[in-house]
Amino acid sequence: MPILMDLLYGLFVCLGWPYLLYRRLTRGASGVALREYFGHVRSRPVSAHCAWIHGVSLGEINATRTIVDQLHQRSPEVIPVISSTTRTGLDRARKLYPQLVTFRFPLDFSFAVRAALTRIRPSVIVLMELETWPNLIEIAARQGIRVIIANGRVTAERSVRRFKHPLIRWVARRMFSRLTWVGVQDGTYRARFIEIGVPPDRVEITGSLKYDAAETGERIEGQDELAQEMGINTEQPLWVCGSTGPGEEAVLLEAYGKLLEQFPELQLALIPRKPERFDEVARLVVQHGHACLRRSTGAPMVPPEIVQPQPVFLGDTMGELRKFYALATVVFVGRSLVPMGGSDVMEVAGLGKAVLVGPHTENFAEAVNLLLSERAGRRVRSGDHLAAAVADLLRHRSRREQMGEAGRAAIISRRGATRKTVDQILSLLP
Numbered sequence: 001m002p003i004l005m006d007l008l009y010g011l012f013v014c015l016g017w018p019y020l021l022y023r024r025l026t027r028g029a030s031g032v033a034l035r036e037y038f039g040h041v042r043s044r045p046v047s048a049h050c051a052w053i054h055g056v057s058l059g060e061i062n063a064t065r066t067i068v069d070q071l072h073q074r075s076p077e078v079i080p081v082i083s084s085t086t087r088t089g090l091d092r093a094r095k096l097y098p099q100l101v102t103f104r105f106p107l108d109f110s111f112a113v114r115a116a117l118t119r120i121r122p123s124v125i126v127l128m129e130l131e132t133w134p135n136l137i138e139i140a141a142r143q144g145i146r147v148i149i150a151n152g153r154v155t156a157e158r159s160v161r162r163f164k165h166p167l168i169r170w171v172a173r174r175m176f177s178r179l180t181w182v183g184v185q186d187g188t189y190r191a192r193f194i195e196i197g198v199p200p201d202r203v204e205i206t207g208s209l210k211y212d213a214a215e216t217g218e219r220i221e222g223q224d225e226l227a228q229e230m231g232i233n234t235e236q237p238l239w240v241c242g243s244t245g246p247g248e249e250a251v252l253l254e255a256y257g258k259l260l261e262q263f264p265e266l267q268l269a270l271i272p273r274k275p276e277r278f279d280e281v282a283r284l285v286v287q288h289g290h291a292c293l294r295r296s297t298g299a300p301m302v303p304p305e306i307v308q309p310q311p312v313f314l315g316d317t318m319g320e321l322r323k324f325y326a327l328a329t330v331v332f333v334g335r336s337l338v339p340m341g342g343s344d345v346m347e348v349a350g351l352g353k354a355v356l357v358g359p360h361t362e363n364f365a366e367a368v369n370l371l372l373s374e375r376a377g378r379r380v381r382s383g384d385h386l387a388a389a390v391a392d393l394l395r396h397r398s399r400r401e402q403m404g405e406a407g408r409a410a411i412i413s414r415r416g417a418t419r420k421t422v423d424q425i426l427s428l429l430p
Helices: 002-027 058-063 065-075 087-096 112-122 134-142 157-163 169-177 187-195 209-213 223-230 250-261 275-286 321-327 347-352 362-373 381-394 397-414 416-429
Strands: 050-055 078-084 103-104 125-130 146-152 183-184 203-205 238-244 267-272 292-294 313-316 330-333 354-359 377-379
Touching: 002 112, 002 134, 002 416, 050 065, 050 321, 058 078, 058 087, 058 209, 065 078, 065 209, 065 238, 087 103, 087 347, 112 134, 112 146, 112 330, 125 416, 134 169, 146 187, 146 209, 146 416, 157 183, 169 183, 183 416, 187 203, 209 347, 209 416, 223 362, 223 377, 238 321, 238 381, 250 267, 250 275, 250 381, 267 275, 275 292, 275 313, 313 362, 321 347, 347 397, 354 381, 354 397, 362 377, 362 397, 377 397, 381 397
Parallel strands: 050 078, 050 125, 078 103, 125 146, 146 183, 183 203, 238 267, 238 330, 267 313, 292 313, 330 354, 354 377
Antiparallel strands: none
């Protein structure tokens, strides 16, 4: 298996190097030492048990918080180390865990995996959601290191079809059969993991870690400072549109223009999902006749002729989305008006806010369906429908407060995935 995968990875690099070079030039340096890509990470200096926890990006790294906290509480001698694949995920890991070893997940070449395992010496490897790699799982199994999946989900039936494709079926089934345990979010995901090769007795429904990670207070640290520094008036309503994607911001700005005719005091904050789109969205705000107040600079971008009376706040920094949500009167969770699978709704619900989503939420179907069933959220079909829903909630304070409380209660009632996951980690330690 490792030789076969190394040959396939090598072929991919040979064919794909122009794209990789273009991506490097357009996105800039990753801020990660090249040696970390090949497993030469900082060695773990102590001889205690170690849990290597890996999350591909920002959302998965945020979901590790409750696991790390509970490991510290229940078994302080177990040392977690954290890895991520993306720049945003690694930055978040470094911020959350300044005292722990954090590093860029190595490329799945066998020599890179062996180098990382030699330096980290994990007792168990915890992969978040579906971040599986053939060489990592194969080599770890050969070395007697247990590999598990936490918060598991297979987000679409096309993912199942991909793993069952004749060209990768054997590799996928061998890889998934090597997993020691998979904790999944719901029954649908359990069936999908079994279908792609995990033995049924190793798949357990634990619920979602994000229910445990979602804070359920009414306020969070730093929200007042954010409002003061950006000039957000906390006495006036604020519509926050978070984790937005391409094609959504224009629709949201059109809806905002209509809402201003009824609610001239309404404020809007846009927080795009991808950092590389911040400049694009800022220009779009100006094109719609608003002054754009950027969080990163504090300096407004002003159109030649201001058509709209209210400025638009642009959240163009990382790690502050929850502060915007905490200040919101109404929240729209993005990447859902366009077919991009949706974004996480649990943080919004945990803060007791009324949640609106579009029709495309398949990546977070379980959480969205929960909020809809508990009348803690509403689904909208279009920009006009969204504007009408926001207007309704702005007019009726009791309705949005009831939605917020229902969402918070739904989250609290479904906690427990962290305990089940940590139980499994501790049971696998030598």
